[in-house]
Amino acid sequence: MKKKESDFFDKPRxxxxxxxxxxxxxxxxxxxDFFIPKHPYFSVEGIPVFYAIYGFVGCVxxxxxxxxxxxxxxxxxxxxx
Amino acid sequence: xxxxxxxxxxxxxxxxxxxxxxxxxxxxxxxxxxVIAFWVLLNVPEGTYTMFAFLDNELMLRFDKLSMIFGYIFxxxxxxxxxxxxxxxxxxxxxxxxxxxxxxxxxxxAGDLITLFVFWEMLTVSAxxxxxxxxxxxxxxxxxxxxxxxxxxxxCLLVGILMYYHNTGSLEFGYIGLDGLATYLILLGFAVNxxxxxxxxxxxxxxxxASVTGAVFLSAFTTKTAVYVLARSFPGTELLIVVGAIMTVxxxxxxxxxxxxxxxxxxxxxxxxxxxxxAIGIGIPLAINGAAAHAFAHILYKALLFMSVGAVMYRLGxxxxxxxxxxYKTMPLTLIFCVIGAASISAFPLFSGFVAKSLIVSxxxxxxxxxxxxxxxxxSAGVFHHAGIKIPFFTFFGHDSGKRPKEAxxxxxxxxxxxxxxxxxxxxxxSALYSILPYPxxxxxxxxxxxxxxxxxLFSAAMAFAILMIKGYYPPEQRSVNLDTDWFYRKGAPAxxxxxxAPIAKLNSWAGQTALETMPNYLVWFGKNPLAALRIAKAxxxxxxxxxxxxxxxxxxxxxxxxxxxxxxxxPWSIGSAVSIxxxxxxxxxxxxxx
Numbered sequence: 001m002k003k004k005e006s007d008f009f010d011k012p013r014x015x016x017x018x019x020x021x022x023x024x025x026x027x028x029x030x031x032x033d034f035f036i037p038k039h040p041y042f043s044v045e046g047i048p049v050f051y052a053i054y055g056f057v058g059c060v061x062x063x064x065x066x067x068x069x070x071x072x073x074x075x076x077x078x079x080x081x
Numbered sequence: 082x083x084x085x086x087x088x089x090x091x092x093x094x095x096x097x098x099x100x101x102x103x104x105x106x107x108x109x110x111x112x113x114x115x116v117i118a119f120w121v122l123l124n125v126p127e128g129t130y131t132m133f134a135f136l137d138n139e140l141m142l143r144f145d146k147l148s149m150i151f152g153y154i155f156x157x158x159x160x161x162x163x164x165x166x167x168x169x170x171x172x173x174x175x176x177x178x179x180x181x182x183x184x185x186x187x188x189x190x191a192g193d194l195i196t197l198f199v200f201w202e203m204l205t206v207s208a209x210x211x212x213x214x215x216x217x218x219x220x221x222x223x224x225x226x227x228x229x230x231x232x233x234x235x236x237c238l239l240v241g242i243l244m245y246y247h248n249t250g251s252l253e254f255g256y257i258g259l260d261g262l263a264t265y266l267i268l269l270g271f272a273v274n275x276x277x278x279x280x281x282x283x284x285x286x287x288x289x290x291a292s293v294t295g296a297v298f299l300s301a302f303t304t305k306t307a308v309y310v311l312a313r314s315f316p317g318t319e320l321l322i323v324v325g326a327i328m329t330v331x332x333x334x335x336x337x338x339x340x341x342x343x344x345x346x347x348x349x350x351x352x353x354x355x356x357x358x359x360a361i362g363i364g365i366p367l368a369i370n371g372a373a374a375h376a377f378a379h380i381l382y383k384a385l386l387f388m389s390v391g392a393v394m395y396r397l398g399x400x401x402x403x404x405x406x407x408x409y410k411t412m413p414l415t416l417i418f419c420v421i422g423a424a425s426i427s428a429f430p431l432f433s434g435f436v437a438k439s440l441i442v443s444x445x446x447x448x449x450x451x452x453x454x455x456x457x458x459x460x461s462a463g464v465f466h467h468a469g470i471k472i473p474f475f476t477f478f479g480h481d482s483g484k485r486p487k488e489a490x491x492x493x494x495x496x497x498x499x500x501x502x503x504x505x506x507x508x509x510x511x512s513a514l515y516s517i518l519p520y521p522x523x524x525x526x527x528x529x530x531x532x533x534x535x536x537x538x539l540f541s542a543a544m545a546f547a548i549l550m551i552k553g554y555y556p557p558e559q560r561s562v563n564l565d566t567d568w569f570y571r572k573g574a575p576a577x578x579x580x581x582x583a584p585i586a587k588l589n590s591w592a593g594q595t596a597l598e599t600m601p602n603y604l605v606w607f608g609k610n611p612l613a614a615l616r617i618a619k620a621x622x623x624x625x626x627x628x629x630x631x632x633x634x635x636x637x638x639x640x641x642x643x644x645x646x647x648x649x650x651x652x653p654w655s656i657g658s659a660v661s662i663x664x665x666x667x668x669x670x671x672x673x674x675x676x
Contacts, residue, residue, distance in 0.1 A: 005410045005485065009478060026540045029533055038530040041446030042454065045534070055462040055538040059545035062463050066337040067556050073338070073563040080562060080571050 026052075085130045087142055088152060088190060089200065091118045092159070092183030096176045108167055111175055115160035118186070122152050129192050138252045141192025147373060147519040151189045151309045154377045155182060157503070158301045158384055165388055165496035166294035174214045178298045181207035185302040189309050194242045194252045197310070201238060201274075205231040208303055211295040212287050220290040226570065227287040230280065231273060238270025257314035268315060275307035275358060276351050277324050278331065282567030285335075285347035289400070293391040296343060300350060300387045301380045308357045308376050317364025325362055326456045328355025333463035338556060338563050342390050342400045342472055346383070349426065349468040352460060353379050359457065360441040363448055366520035371440030373518055378425065378433035378507055385422035385500040386472060389415050392493050393476055396486035402471075402558040407481030415489050416477045418497035425504040427469035427539060428461060433504045435535065436511035436526045443524065462542040469539075470546050475558060609647035617642050 008014055033048050040046040095114040102110045127146070131139045144152075159182040166174060184207055187200030205228070212224040244263035246252055257264050276284045288299050315321060332348035332355075339345045353375070360372035392415045393408060394400040409416045421432070428434035438461065445454040488494070507514045515522040549555040607614045620639035624632060 006413060007410060009409060022540070022543070026537075026544065029537050029540060032533050033537060036529045036533055039528075040530075041443070041449070042451055045446075049537065051458075051534045051537040052541040054458060055541035056545050058459045058462045059466050059542045060549065062333060062466060063337060063545070063549050063555060066334045067554075069334055070338050070556060070563070073335075073565075074559070075562045075564060077560045077562055 085125060085142060085144075086121060087132070087187070088118050088121055088125075088156075089183045089187035091121065092179045092186060093203075096179035096183065099172045099176050099179070107172065111163050111167065112160070114179065115156050115163065119153070119156045119160075122149065122156060125149075135195060138193060138195065140196050141253075142190050142196075143192035143254075144190065145519075146517070147312060147369075148189050148309070150373050150377060150517050150519070151305065152186060153517065154380050155185050155189065155302065155305075158182075158380050159298075161381075161384060161496050161500050162294070162297045162301070164499070165297055165391075165493050167492040168490055169294060174211065174292065174295060177207050177210040177214065178295075181211060181298055181302060185306045188306045191254055194245070194254050197254050198235075198239060198242055201270075201306075202235050204274075204303060204306060205235060208299060211299055212291045214295055215290060215292040217290070220287075220292075223287040223290040226567070227283050229570070230283040234270045234273025234280070236270075237266045237273070241266030241268075241270055255314065256316070259315065259318050259320065268318075271307050271310050271315070272324075273307075274303050275311060275354060276304055276328075277358065278327055278351075279566040279569075281328070281332075281351050282565045284351060285332075285344050285565065286567050288347045288350075289341050289343040293395045296391060297384050297387045300346070300383045304350065304354045305376050305380055308354060308361070308372060311358065311361045312369055312372050316361055316369055318362055321358050321362030322450070322453060323362075325355045325358030325360075326453050328352065328358055329460035330355075330456055330463070333460065333467055335563055335565065336467035336471070338561075340402050340558050340560055342402055342405070342476060343387065343394070345467060345472060346386055346390065349464055350383055352464055353383065353426065355460070356438060356441050356457065359453060360444060363441075363444050363450070365444060365448065367440060367447060367524065368444035370515075370518040370520050370522060370524075371437065371444055374437040374440055374514055375434075377514060378437035378504070381500050381503050381507075382422045382425035382433060385418060385497060385504060386426065386468065388493065388497050388500065389419035389422060390472065390476065392489035392497070393486070395489065395493070397484055401560065402475040402479070403560055405476045405482055405484070406479035407477070408484065408486065409477040411485045412477070412488050414494055415497070416473065418494075418501050419473050419476065421501040421504055423469040423473050425508070427465035428535060429508075429539060430527070430532045430535060431505065431508045433507035433514075435508055436514065437507075439526045439531065439535075440524055458538065462538050465539050465542045466546055470543060606647075613642055613646055613648055617646070 030049050030052060033052070038046050044050055092114060095117075099107065099111070125144045127144050127149075130142045130144075132142060133140055159178070162178065163175065166178065169175065181204065184200045184203035188197055188204060191197040191200060208231075209224050209228050212220055212227055214220075241263050242252075245257070245267060248261065248263055257267060259265065259268065273280045273283075284304070288296050291299055311321065329352050332351040336345045336348040336352070339348060357372040357375050357379075360368040360375070390400050393405065393412065396412070397404070399405070425432040425434045428438045442454065442457050442461070445457055489497070511526055515524070546555070617639055620635050620642065623635050624639070
């Protein structure tokens with residue numbers, strides 16, 4: 001049997017291309033957010049890049065808090081056995 | 082009018098016939114059942130139908146828009162799940178799955194509380210057999226815990242229904258609303274199945290212990306029937322907004338830490354059901370539409386995620402992040418399906434989650450619930466973070482585990498393909514889903530600001546993940562157990578019981594010792610020479626008295642007495658004197674008798 005292995009994501013060049021696409025899209029979205037007309041439910045929603053800031057800060061907080069929670073919640077894998 | 086054939090019975094009666102078939106014919110039969118059920122659903126006119134009278138009440142079926150949308154998706158996911166499980170040689174799990182799905186249909190189309198309760202309990206029992214079907218010690222134990230928690234919920238529901246009937250004289254299953262103890266008990270019964278915290282731990286405990294195929298079915302039915310009954314009987318209950326908001330947030334933190342990827346999916350399941358519970362709590366037509374639409378979309382993408390992780394598990398025997406990684410090399414199709422499921426649950430535009438979840442978030446905004454709205458947005462970013470990125474990343478990329486499994490079997494790929502197609506179809510063509518919602522829809526999901534806002538949210542969440550990953554701050558996958566509320570019955574309850582039982586056991590053994598050993602032994606000892614025993618007791622008493630002289634003497638005497646004990650004991654009396662004493666007693670009786 002022939003080996004059918006893809007290594008697409010292991011090549012540094014592909015990785016760089018994908019990361020660049022990601023960053024360019026992000027920048028484009030941020031720029032676009034200043035210009036599109038909005039109909040917000042709340043005033044904060046009208047602030048440009050509110051979603052970007054909220055999403056970023058929220059996710060960093062999520063990981064930071066989760067890491068602290070691990071100190072209290074983590075037990076050995078056989079804890080209940 | 083009884084010309085309607087209950088859809089539930091198609092599955093349940095159909096399940097009982099499965100053992101009659103073998104091989105290819107069995108496969109055909111298994112796939113025919115959902116087709117028949119779907120055809121029946123398509124042709125049922127809306128309305129309420131009396132099936133037959135039971136005691137003084139009528140057992141009823143109800144077909145309206147709210148029950149139909151749940152009916153459709155339940156039949157569709159049964160079809161997909163059965164394809165996914167078609168490779169199983171044994172029929173046991175298929176039978177359990179059909180009875181399980183049939184019970185869910187029974188709940189959804191129940192028009193009265195008796196029918197509801199019967200199918201509700203069948204749902205629990207059939208799910209139990211699916212959990213047990215994996216036949217590991219873990220699944221057996223988790224199944225028992227599942228049973229205990231759900232029996233508790235079932236009893237609450239039954240007592241609530243009986244009290245409700247007593248209060249209102251009606252068994253109709255319609256709007257109930259929170260009003261008095263009976264309704265709180267009914268809500269509590271529903272809440273157990275909806276995995277509302279702190280009654281949620283059965284889900285993340287039991288589902289990951291089910292088999293690869295069983296988890297797909299489990300993920301679809303129990304929680305979503307609960308969403309249906311809540312939407313039916315408790316819309317607009319503000320309490321649900323609060324608990325729903327909690328449900329959307331706390332599982333995300335657990336999901337970030339959890340190593341078992343199917344348990345991660347369990348946590349994100351709770352998070353997603355939280356959105357629906359919030360929507361039911363808001364209760365306006367837009368929100369109820371959102372709950373129904375989200376349930377529909379969620380069943381598809383959650384099953385898709387369980388299927389893709391399940392396919393990996395089928396090949397490698399584990400779903401732990403620490404054991405996986407780099408699988409994209411040999412399982413590219415499974416990766417694609419997994420990413421479609423991940424994009425859907427994360428509510429990327431053009432995927433099903435976007436058009437469904439937006440209804441709920443907008444309903445919160447429309448009602449001016451700012452805090453709730455903020456929580457839902459945070460939960461949306463969080464779910465992308467752990468389900469949208471973590472699941473595919475740790476499975477298919479991450480550190481290369483060196484494992485090179487084969488691509489998933491054909492039947493699994495077909496099942497995942499159908500689910501993926503539906504996820505994208507709903508996302509691209511939302512009016513298909515909107516047309517079967519309970520209330521008319523005027524909502525437009527694809528507006529420029531909405532799409533850009535959502536994309537910004539998701540991209541920045543991904544950015545956060547990437548930066549934390551590169552900086553090495555992201556909590557590494559670790560083999561571990563994370564404490565959750567199941568601790569209270571897995572560790573807490575046994576500890577509490579030993580706390581209570583230890584003193585009682587001590588008291589018990591002390592009482593037994595005293596009554597059965599110490600006292601009889603003493604009596605025996607005493608009986609050997611009562612006179613001498615009394616003398617010893619008297620000496621002891623004298624010693625205990627304060628201020629007695631001759632203490633030494635008494636003590637010495639007592640020691641002597643003790644050493645000599647029992648001594649000669651009681652001198653046997655002659656029979657003559659014994660008879661004389663008896664006669665004296667008789668005489669005394671006579672005297673008493675006459676006067």
